[in-house]
Amino acid sequence: MPQPTKIADCMRRKPLTIHRDANLVQAIETLVEYKLTGVTVVDDSGRPVGVLSELDCIEAVLAAIYNDGDPEMSFVHEAMTADVNACRPGDNIVEVAQDMLRTKQRRRPVIEDGALVGQVSSSNILWALMEHSRRKLVKRPA
Secondary structure, three states: OOOOOEHHHOOEEOOOEEEOOOEHHHHHHHHHHOOOOEEEEEOOOOOEEEEEEHHHHHHHHHHHHHOOOOHHHOEHHHHOEOOOOOEOOOOEHHHHHHHHHHHOOOEEEEEEOOEEEEEEEHHHHHHHHHHHHHHHHHHOOO
16 A cells, blocks of 8 residues: 555545534534534535634634624634635645644645545544554564
């Protein structure tokens, strides 16, 4: 098996997404139910328009509570991070990992020809890096 070097080698295909107009509390319930730290937000055509993380949700709920609002009346597009840092299936894992560290973002939508084809998380990249490291150790001469 070749060592994982491209995002396509470690990305999650057909990731769970959430619509930008979804209710925030329902989105939070989805994150909790599927044990996700974040999800790609899509528009009506299924194109990525943002990322919703647990921290985005916490911030939105705290803001609603602090301002005597109701989190039940909040929407994903109000809480999401709209600046989408995406990558492509052929991108180098190390380069994407370095950019994730630089931006402090734990996940990236994977886009090809404008369409969402997957998602890569920090845990996916960590797995790929460890697989690469293990293979190097196995190949070392005694």
